[in-house]
Amino acid sequence: MEPLIKVENLWHIYPVGNVTALRDVSLNINRGELIGVIGQNGSGKTTLVKHFVGLLKPTRGKVYIDGEDTAPLKVQQLAAKVGYVYQNPNHQLFARTVQAELEFGPTNLGLPEDEVAERVEQAIKFFGLEDLRDLHPYRIGFPLRKLVGMASIYTMKPDIFILDEPTTGQDNITTRKVYHLIEKLRDEGATVLCVAHDMILLAEVVERMLVLRDSELIMDGTPRQVFSNHEVMASTHITPPQITILSLRLRKDQQTLDDVVLSVDEMIELTKQSNTGKK
Amino acid sequence: MSDKKPIIEFKGVTFWYGGANDKPAIKNINLTIHEGEYVALLGLNGAGKTTLQLCINGVIPNSIMGEFEGEVIVYGNDTYDTPVREMAKFVGMVFDNPEFQLSQMSVAEEIALGMESLGFSYDEMTKTITEVLEIVGLRGLEDRSPFGLSGGQQQRLSIASALAMRPKILVMDEPTSNVDPIGKEEIFAVAEQLNREKNMTVIMAEHEVEVMAAYADIVVVMHEGEILLNGTPEEVFSNVDLIHKLGLRMPQVTEYAHRLNQLNLASIKKPYPVTLDSAVERFKDIL
Numbered sequence: 316m317e318p319l320i321k322v323e324n325l326w327h328i329y330p331v332g333n334v335t336a337l338r339d340v341s342l343n344i345n346r347g348e349l350i351g352v353i354g355q356n357g358s359g360k361t362t363l364v365k366h367f368v369g370l371l372k373p374t375r376g377k378v379y380i381d382g383e384d385t386a387p388l389k390v391q392q393l394a395a396k397v398g399y400v401y402q403n404p405n406h407q408l409f410a411r412t413v414q415a416e417l418e419f420g421p422t423n424l425g426l427p428e429d430e431v432a433e434r435v436e437q438a439i440k441f442f443g444l445e446d447l448r449d450l451h452p453y454r455i456g457f458p459l460r461k462l463v464g465m466a467s468i469y470t471m472k473p474d475i476f477i478l479d480e481p482t483t484g485q486d487n488i489t490t491r492k493v494y495h496l497i498e499k500l501r502d503e504g505a506t507v508l509c510v511a512h513d514m515i516l517l518a519e520v521v522e523r524m525l526v527l528r529d530s531e532l533i534m535d536g537t538p539r540q541v542f543s544n545h546e547v548m549a550s551t552h553i554t555p556p557q558i559t560i561l562s563l564r565l566r567k568d569q570q571t572l573d574d575v576v577l578s579v580d581e582m583i584e585l586t587k588q589s590n591t592g593k594k
Numbered sequence: 595m596s597d598k599k600p601i602i603e604f605k606g607v608t609f610w611y612g613g614a615n616d617k618p619a620i621k622n623i624n625l626t627i628h629e630g631e632y633v634a635l636l637g638l639n640g641a642g643k644t645t646l647q648l649c650i651n652g653v654i655p656n657s658i659m660g661e662f663e664g665e666v667i668v669y670g671n672d673t674y675d676t677p678v679r680e681m682a683k684f685v686g687m688v689f690d691n692p693e694f695q696l697s698q699m700s701v702a703e704e705i706a707l708g709m710e711s712l713g714f715s716y717d718e719m720t721k722t723i724t725e726v727l728e729i730v731g732l733r734g735l736e737d738r739s740p741f742g743l744s745g746g747q748q749q750r751l752s753i754a755s756a757l758a759m760r761p762k763i764l765v766m767d768e769p770t771s772n773v774d775p776i777g778k779e780e781i782f783a784v785a786e787q788l789n790r791e792k793n794m795t796v797i798m799a800e801h802e803v804e805v806m807a808a809y810a811d812i813v814v815v816m817h818e819g820e821i822l823l824n825g826t827p828e829e830v831f832s833n834v835d836l837i838h839k840l841g842l843r844m845p846q847v848t849e850y851a852h853r854l855n856q857l858n859l860a861s862i863k864k865p866y867p868v869t870l871d872s873a874v875e876r877f878k879d880i881l
């Protein structure tokens with residue numbers, strides 16, 4: 316099967332300051348995958364995912380979406396297929412009201428009015444934006460503005476859904492909403508890429524992680540593989556979730572991948588098993 | 595604790611932004627912060643953390659419109675009749691969205707801007723710029739434009755700018771929300787070091803409870819404009835039911851301790867461990 320996203324020897328150099336932000340990155344992503352993109356500040360995560368929406372073009376190398384070379388494509392041409400929720404919602408939102416913001420995408424895709432209305436209602440309900448409909452996006456706080464950013468991509472139902480730091484500034488309740496969003500997208504068959512520093516979120520929702528360091532892709536593996544790789548952790552400015560480190564430190568001598576827990580639930584399970592073993 | 599000097603005092607403080615908001619953003623806040631304390635504010639979005647912080651340098655009530663009741667005293671100054679630029683001499687602020695703060699031509703100039711206003715000499719400025727960029731891990735980017743920095747790099751820059759002004763009180767509003775995990779640890783650790791060595795008082799709003807429990811002396815839990823809990827991380831995170839009821843999270847190791855008890859898998863006495871090291875010690879025989 317042809318990969319949904321195919322990246323071949325991708326380089327990106329920002330002309331301003333002559334910064335090499337991506338160096339010879341190659342990877343494939345298949346339909347339906349849930350992927351986390353991690354790495355330290357400035358390692359190239361945002362630069363990488365912006366190539367999938369056409370916001371940036373390769374300096375060298377190729378990016379194919381669904382078999383099509385993105386180089387000649389405009390953002391608008393990719394918009395039906397790929398949605399990008401910006402790291403900073405101020406760069407994304409421009410309509411006068413939240414409602415208009417949510418209508419913009421699907422209307423632009425040429426969907427009939429009733430379909431647009433239905434999608435907007437769904438999004439408003441899912442994200443709990445009922446009271447904000449008529450407000451200017453700049454009149455609401457940063458965390459809610461970020462949810463509006465997610466909602467306005469959700470109404471376009473793209474095949475590929477890219478979230479750049481979706482939980483920045485979010486409290487525990489809205490962070491849970493992001494979990495549900497990702498699960499819902501998965502159930503609806505979307506391919507999800509989530510750029511994040513929030514390892515607790517990623518550990519619980521993604522199946523595969525791409526690790527960037529100094530503009531290069533240095534690891535591609537499951538969360539258990541990535542979090543238990545001490546060399547990669549130490550050199551990329553990433554710390555696994557606290558509960559994962561606890562499990563690693565308590566099981567120093569006899570580590571297998573199964574001993575690497577990703578959540579408090581898994582840690583409880585491991586404790587139960589080990590209790591049974593002792594008896 | 596009692597030998598410490600109280601330097602920030604909130605006495606019955608209530609603030610309404612007005613407009614469509616019928617409820618006050620903070621109400622009847624009574625809070626004393628001592629010199630050299632490291633205080634973390636925890637609460638849901640909209641709980642009032644930022645509003646409380648803006649009262650410390652007097653932006654509320656002096657620059658932001660609204661209705662203000664009560665008194666905030668900072669180093670003996672009543673914020674109500676002290677100009678914000680006077681307060682800026684000893685209160686440094688770092689906000690969560692640095693782009694609004696960025697203005698100058700280069701990273702180095704950005705830091706120099708605040709120092710100039712406080713009358714630092716040229717030599718002092720050059721030396722301090724190097725120092726603070728080293729602290730936040732941005733050495734080498736002196737000549738870059740702040741707008742060509744990544745999200746986390748911009749946040750590191752605003753922390754550097756605040757540190758350069760050598761504030762006695764450093765107020766930080768989710769300063770590391772875009773910073774990578776180790777960078778976050780480093781910034782919390784730097785704040786702790788300045789707090790210990792220079793007796794700098796730190797008041798930090800933050801959602802990530804694991805770092806908060808590891809670095810703060812005091813955790814203040816806010817909900818709908820009020821302070822519900824105020825104590826050491828151990829004390830605060832022992833109130834499991836309330837924390838859960840408010841929709842907040844506990845550090846993962848604390849949640850684990852609590853669940854072990856609930857499920858009768860082990861008998862863990864309170865206070866629960868709230869940091870990784872104390873959890874490793876407490877649970878060393880559990881697996």
Ligand SMILES: Nc1ncnc2c1ncn2[C@@H]1O[C@H](COP(=O)(O)OP(=O)(O)OP(=O)(O)O)[C@@H](O)[C@H]1O
Pocket residue numbers: 329331332334335336354355356357358359360361362363402741742743744745746747772774
């Ligand atoms: N518009 C730009 N002009 C010049 N350089 C840029 C620009 N945007 C980013 N860079 C640089 O490119 C590199 C990669 O930046 P990128 O935004 O992709 O990092 P990131 O991994 O998303 O970081 P963060 O975790 O801080 O968001 C960094 O060195 C950054 O300073």
Ligand SMILES: Nc1ncnc2c1ncn2[C@@H]1O[C@H](COP(=O)(O)OP(=O)(O)OP(=O)(O)O)[C@@H](O)[C@H]1O
Pocket residue numbers: 456458484486611612613615618619620637638639640641642643644645646
């Ligand atoms: N400029 C403003 N004008 C009107 N109301 C405001 C303004 N800023 C905040 N509020 C309201 O005041 C209340 C407290 O908000 P505040 O920003 O202090 O909360 P917070 O705890 O900092 O939240 P967050 O975690 O989202 O940063 C909220 O109901 C908010 O909507």
Ligand SMILES: [Mg+2]
Pocket residue numbers: 360361362402744745
């Ligand atoms: Mg980024």
Ligand SMILES: [Mg+2]
Pocket residue numbers: 643644645767799
């Ligand atoms: Mg706030």
